[in-house]
Amino acid sequence: MQLNQIVVEVPRAQAGTAEAALQGLGALSVTLRDAGDEPLLEPLPGEQPLWGRVRVEALIPASVPSEAVGTALGDTLGSPCPWAVFPVPERDWVRETQAAFPARRFGRRLWVCPSWEEAPREATVLRLDPGLAFGTGAHPTTALCLEWLDAHPPRGQQVVDYGCGSGILGIAAALLGASTVWATDIDAQALEATRSNAAHNDLEPHRLEVVCPDALDGTSVSLVLANILQGPLLALQPTLTALVAPGGTLVLSGLLRDQAEAVRMRYTPAFRFVAEQTLDDWVLLEARRS
Numbered sequence: 601m602q603l604n605q606i607v608v609e610v611p612r613a614q615a616g617t618a619e620a621a622l623q624g625l626g627a628l629s630v631t632l633r634d635a636g637d638e639p640l641l642e643p644l645p646g647e648q649p650l651w652g653r654v655r656v657e658a659l660i661p662a663s664v665p666s667e668a669v670g671t672a673l674g675d676t677l678g679s680p681c682p683w684a685v686f687p688v689p690e691r692d693w694v695r696e697t698q699a700a701f702p703a704r705r706f707g708r709r710l711w712v713c714p715s716w717e718e719a720p721r722e723a724t725v726l727r728l729d730p731g732l733a734f735g736t737g738a739h740p741t742t743a744l745c746l747e748w749l750d751a752h753p754p755r756g757q758q759v760v761d762y763g764c765g766s767g768i769l770g771i772a773a774a775l776l777g778a779s780t781v782w783a784t785d786i787d788a789q790a791l792e793a794t795r796s797n798a799a800h801n802d803l804e805p806h807r808l809e810v811v812c813p814d815a816l817d818g819t820s821v822s823l824v825l826a827n828i829l830q831g832p833l834l835a836l837q838p839t840l841t842a843l844v845a846p847g848g849t850l851v852l853s854g855l856l857r858d859q860a861e862a863v864r865m866r867y868t869p870a871f872r873f874v875a876e877q878t879l880d881d882w883v884l885l886e887a888r889r890s
C-alpha cells in the first residue's frame with residue numbers, strides 16, 4: 601500500500617486530539633515525538649509524560665486526499681496548526697527491520713541471535729527477537745553486562761536479574777550455566793516478555809523464574825545483575841544489598857561515567873568495588889559483598 605507521512609506540531613494539551621484526528625483518517629500508526637529538545641527519562645509503567653511541544657507523526661494511506669487531512673486537523677484542533685505531508689517511498693520493511701538487528705557476539709562465545717539468523721556453531725546462543733521490553737544487546741549498558749557474563753560464566757550459581765526488561769541478562773546467565781535465575785521488573789510487560797523469551801530459549805520455569813520484586817524478599821544469591829539507571833540504583837541500595845549473599849557479587853550497569861562515583865559511595869562499605877568496564881559513555885561496576 602502506498603503511504604504518506606503526516607507531520608503536525610502541537611502543544612502538549614492538543615497531542616491527544618491530533619492523534620485521534622489522524623486515527624480517524626485511517627492512520628496505520630501514530631507516533632508522538634519531542635518537537636524540541638526536552639529529554640524524558642525512564643517514566644514509570646502506566647505514566648505517559650509528554651513534552652511541552654509534541655511532533656505527531658502518522659502513516660496514512662496515500663489515497664486519503666490532503667484536503668481531508670487539512671479539514672480533519674483544522675476542525676478538531678480549532679486553531680490553525682502547521683502540518684506537512686511527505687510521500688513514503690516503497691520499502692522492504694521486513695528486510696530493513698531484520699538488518700537493524702543482526703546476530704551479535706559478546707565476549708568470546710556468547711551470541712544473541714534473532715530468529716531469522718543462523719547461530720554460529722560452538723557458541724552459546726541466546727535466541728531473541730526485538731520486542732517491546734528493553735534489552736536486545738544493542739545498547740552499551742546491556743552489552744557490558746553480556747560481556748561480563750561471558751567472562752564470568754555463573755556455573756551452578758543462583759542469580760537475580762533485577763530490572764530484567766526482555767530478560768536478556770537472566771537468560772544469558774542461565775544459558776551460561778546458572779542453576780536458577782530469578783528475573784524481576786516493575787513493568788508487567790517486561791515480566792511477560794521475559795517469560796516468553798525464556799520459553800523460546802527452552803528454559804523451564806525452574807531454571808528461570810519470573811517474579812514480582814516483592815517475591816524476592818528474604819532471598820539471597822551469589823550473583824545479582826542490575827542494569828537500571830542511576831536514580832533507581834541509588835534508591836534500590838537496601839534491596840540489592842539484601843539480595844547479595846556475603847562474598848557474593850553485584851554487577852551494576854546503566855550508569856554514565858560521571859554517575860559511577862555516587863553509586864560506589866552509596867554501596868560502600870557493604871560492598872568492595874573490584875572492577876569496572878566502560879563502553880562509550882557507560883560504566884559497569886563489579887562489587888563484592890563484605
Ligand SMILES: C[S@@+](CC[C@H](N)C(=O)[O-])C[C@H]1O[C@@H](n2cnc3c(N)ncnc32)[C@H](O)[C@@H]1O
Pocket residue numbers: 734735736737741742745762763764765766767768769784785786787790813827828829832836854
Ligand atoms: C535499562 S532496562 C534493562 C533491561 C535488561 N536487563 C538489559 O540489561 O537490557 C531497565 C529495566 O529496569 C526496570 N526497572 C526500573 N526501575 C525498577 C525498579 N525500581 N525495580 C525493578 N525494575 C526496575 C525497567 O522497567 C526496565 O525494564
